[in-house]
Amino acid sequence: MKRDAKTALLVLTLALAPVPALAQDTTDTASTDTTTTTTTTETRDQDGMDWGWLGLLGLAGLAGLSRPKHTAVHTTTTTNQTPR
Template sequence: MSSIKNILLTATLLLTPISAPAQTDTTTSPSTTGGTTSATDTNNQGFDYGWLGLLGLAGLRRPAPHVVNTDRSTAPRP
């Protein structure tokens, strides 16, 4: 049953058309509506949000496992 699911999933992924939408509008003038001019504000006050994302990903890292060594030898200790 599992192999049938794998085959169907593979066939679906292979037969599905892959498209990448592209931006075709290359106008650079601000839009005007009713006599007022509006422009897109991309100012983020000097903050780079890419670093915030990297810090978030670093926070998802799993901590190192705790290793416990036990000595089960029967030799006497000095």
């Protein structure tokens, strides 16, 4: 039952992740006549390191830590002794 609940929660979380957030804009545009221009320069200084690959390697390293599946092995030994 726990596994079904975890699966359902994961599915719901992944389904709601791409929902965009919306906000109301209550500013009155009729009374505002000023225009502001902003120039933004984006700099990326990663020194040649692609951090996404490092994250994927980390996840691959965690894959071996999953719990093994439990299997039960039952053996029965019968000894037949003949009386002499």
